[in-house]
Amino acid sequence: MPPTLASLVHHSALKLTVRAGGDRLDAPVRWAHASELADPVPYMEGGELLLITALKLDAEDREAMRRYVRRLVGAGVVGLGFAVGVHYEDIPDALVDAAREEGLPLLEVPRRTPFLAISKAVSAAIAADQYRAVTAGFAAQRELTRQALTEGPEGLLAALAAQVDGWAALYDASGAVVAAAPEWAGRRAARLTPDVTRLRERPAPASSVVAGPENEDRVELHSLGTGRRPRAALAVGTAAALGTAERYAVHSAIALLTLITERSRSLHAAEQRIGAAVLRMLLAGEPDHARAVAGDLYGGLLDAPFRIIVAAGGETNGDALGALAEAAEAAAARSGEVVLAVPEGNRLVILACDGGAAVAACCDHAAAREAARKADDELVVGLSAPAGPIAASTAYKQAEQALSVARRRGRVLVEHEHMAAGSVLPLLADDAVRAFADGLLRALREHDATGRGDLVASLRAWLSRHGQWDAAAADLGVHRHTLRYRMRRVEEILGRSLDDPDTRMELWLSLKATTTE
Numbered sequence: 252m253p254p255t256l257a258s259l260v261h262h263s264a265l266k267l268t269v270r271a272g273g274d275r276l277d278a279p280v281r282w283a284h285a286s287e288l289a290d291p292v293p294y295m296e297g298g299e300l301l302l303i304t305a306l307k308l309d310a311e312d313r314e315a316m317r318r319y320v321r322r323l324v325g326a327g328v329v330g331l332g333f334a335v336g337v338h339y340e341d342i343p344d345a346l347v348d349a350a351r352e353e354g355l356p357l358l359e360v361p362r363r364t365p366f367l368a369i370s371k372a373v374s375a376a377i378a379a380d381q382y383r384a385v386t387a388g389f390a391a392q393r394e395l396t397r398q399a400l401t402e403g404p405e406g407l408l409a410a411l412a413a414q415v416d417g418w419a420a421l422y423d424a425s426g427a428v429v430a431a432a433p434e435w436a437g438r439r440a441a442r443l444t445p446d447v448t449r450l451r452e453r454p455a456p457a458s459s460v461v462a463g464p465e466n467e468d469r470v471e472l473h474s475l476g477t478g479r480r481p482r483a484a485l486a487v488g489t490a491a492a493l494g495t496a497e498r499y500a501v502h503s504a505i506a507l508l509t510l511i512t513e514r515s516r517s518l519h520a521a522e523q524r525i526g527a528a529v530l531r532m533l534l535a536g537e538p539d540h541a542r543a544v545a546g547d548l549y550g551g552l553l554d555a556p557f558r559i560i561v562a563a564g565g566e567t568n569g570d571a572l573g574a575l576a577e578a579a580e581a582a583a584a585r586s587g588e589v590v591l592a593v594p595e596g597n598r599l600v601i602l603a604c605d606g607g608a609a610v611a612a613c614c615d616h617a618a619a620r621e622a623a624r625k626a627d628d629e630l631v632v633g634l635s636a637p638a639g640p641i642a643a644s645t646a647y648k649q650a651e652q653a654l655s656v657a658r659r660r661g662r663v664l665v666e667h668e669h670m671a672a673g674s675v676l677p678l679l680a681d682d683a684v685r686a687f688a689d690g691l692l693r694a695l696r697e698h699d700a701t702g703r704g705d706l707v708a709s710l711r712a713w714l715s716r717h718g719q720w721d722a723a724a725a726d727l728g729v730h731r732h733t734l735r736y737r738m739r740r741v742e743e744i745l746g747r748s749l750d751d752p753d754t755r756m757e758l759w760l761s762l763k764a765t766t767t768e
Contacts, residue, residue, distance in 0.1 A: 253279040254376030256300065256330045256356050262372055265364050267332070270347055272356030278329040283373040285366045290322065297327025300358075300373065302366045304337040305346075316349040324353045331355055332369065336362030384495035391500035399507045407507060408432040414500040417468065417489035421508065422447050424482055425581035425612075440486055443470060447484045450474055456505075457481070471501065475508050482512040522548060526591040530600060534647055538640035552589045552602060556637040558610055560601040561650040563658075564630050571630040572599040575616055579603060582612030600647075605637040617664035631657045632664040688761035694744050706744070707762075709737040714759045718749075 257276035260267050269276065281298030287306040288294075295301075301323060309315050323331065331350060333342045342359055350357035360369070391414045398406035408419040409432040420431040420440030426447045431437040446461050450472050457474045468488040474481035485508055487493075487501055529549050532541035542553055560579075564572040576592045579601055583590035586608035593600045603609035617632050633654025638646035649667040657665035695706045709727060713734065716723040724731040738749060747754045 253380045254373050255279050266361050268359040270342055270357045270359050271350035272354055275354060275356050280329060280373055283370045292322050292326040295326040295328055299328050300330040300332055301328050302332040304334045306338055310343040310346045313345040316345040320349040320353045320355055324355050332358045332360045334360040387496035392503040395503050395507055405430045411500055411504045415487060415489050415497045420486040422484040423581045424577040427581055443486060446472060450484060451481050473505050475512050527593045530593050533640055533643035549589055549591055553640050556605040556639060557602055558605050558637055559635040559646040559650045560613055561654050562599045562632040564597055578612045578616040579609040582608040621663040630663055633657055634666040636668050684764050688764040691761045704737060706737055706741050709734060710741055711762050713738060
């Protein structure tokens with residue numbers, strides 16, 4: 252620990268005597284400084300033991316001494332050393348009383364003790380403290396390295412928590428806690444996920460200091476990784492600010508965890524290449540070859556129904572695809588699932604267990620993005636129905652179809668099952684479909700605008716009744732011969748026969764696409 256006033260008083264060679272403030276001798280001394288200025292405060296930084304002979308002070312003026320001592324206390328001076336036998340044979344009562352009133356420790360320095368001896372004692376104690384801190388830091392670094400090599404991140408966190416006399420936690424790319432030490436710290440660390448999420452939005456390396464939940468402690472957050480998007484984060488909670496030795500330990504932990512995450516990144520890239528090969532074989536209709544290549548890495552994924560997710564992010568939304576992949580992979584890791592994520596330019600293909608945590612995480616991520624949708628957010632996601640290896644190509648097409656529908660509807664995510672179970676009519680909202688419908692019906696509407704008949708309404712009634720003349724005429728309130736005449740006029744104007752089922756289909760869909768009801 253750094254030198255204190257008490258350690259200087261107990262220093263046998265200095266022979267210092269306490270004249271006031273004896274209850275505050277535990278204050279650490281940052282430096283010992285001699286000054287005979289009447290006002291040395293502008294040159295103080297706080298934490299000093301100020302040494303004086305009162306050469307330019309009227310140390311017997313009580314009001315002057317109150318102002319002098321009050322200024323020193325306000326500047327953070329921790330103690331005042333007064334040399335007796337130089338200008339004053341004893342410390343004047345005015346100064347002693349002022350120091351006692353303000354609670355400032357006042358030390359009597361005998362004539363035979365030079366100020367230089369006190370400065371050297373303080374300097375030596377500070378150097379010894381720094382040496383102990385550096386030595387302890389190197390010892391902590393060795394222990395953290397040993398734990399990282401033998402026990403992995405969990406062992407490293409346990410060693411770090413012991414070194415800082417607090418707790419430590421590791422977060423994954425999604426901000427979820429993956430390990431904590433001691434065990435009770437997991438719940439406390441989880442409450443800091445919003446702070447970790449905000450930290451990850453800053454380029455790595457980044458750090459911040461936050462108050463722990465309910466102000467229980469002081470927490471330092473550090474991002475981990477060398478890429479633009481941090482791969483993980485470290486939280487260190489302590490009761491007070493870190494000392495030099497503790498700071499060494501934290502920096503060592505950051506370096507070791509960064510190496511671990513970067514190694515994981517390299518392994519992840521290799522696994523991703525295998526996953527891309529497996530996906531290509533599945534889509535090529537070669538499930539047996541895909542299973543052989545998958546081996547133990549992805550083989551479990553092919554033994555149960557899976558879903559395929561196809562996401563597109565636009566040219567400027569690579570981060571959106573990366574965040575979606577991280578959400579799926581983090582959820583799969585926490586639940587012990589296998590997930591296959593393959594980037595394809597500005598698209599991302601994910602193959603995940605049906606009903607598993609990864610699919611749920613993708614849906615939750617898409618829902619959150621849709622709730623906070625921005626004008627420049629181009630992320631769209633399509634989700635297939637459950638499938639097996641034999642039907643992988645069909646599932647891929649389903650996901651692409653769902654993605655296309657999501658883009659047309661302005662949605663972030665569409666599931667193929669919901670699309671198939673719903674109506675085809677929402678698809679008619681496309682501008683191209685409306686343009687076709689307007690073109691097809693324009694001549695009929697122009698005819699109706701002259702007041703010579705109501706061909707559009709008659710056509711709608713006739714088509715809705717599947718060509719039943721009496722029922723359609725009754726709906727319109729006209730004679731069936733009138734309706735027959737109107738349908739012949741429709742055929743003449745359009746130049747198409749209503750006996751053709753394709754014509755009837757196109758006209759009906761055009762009426763639905765342009766209806767204002």
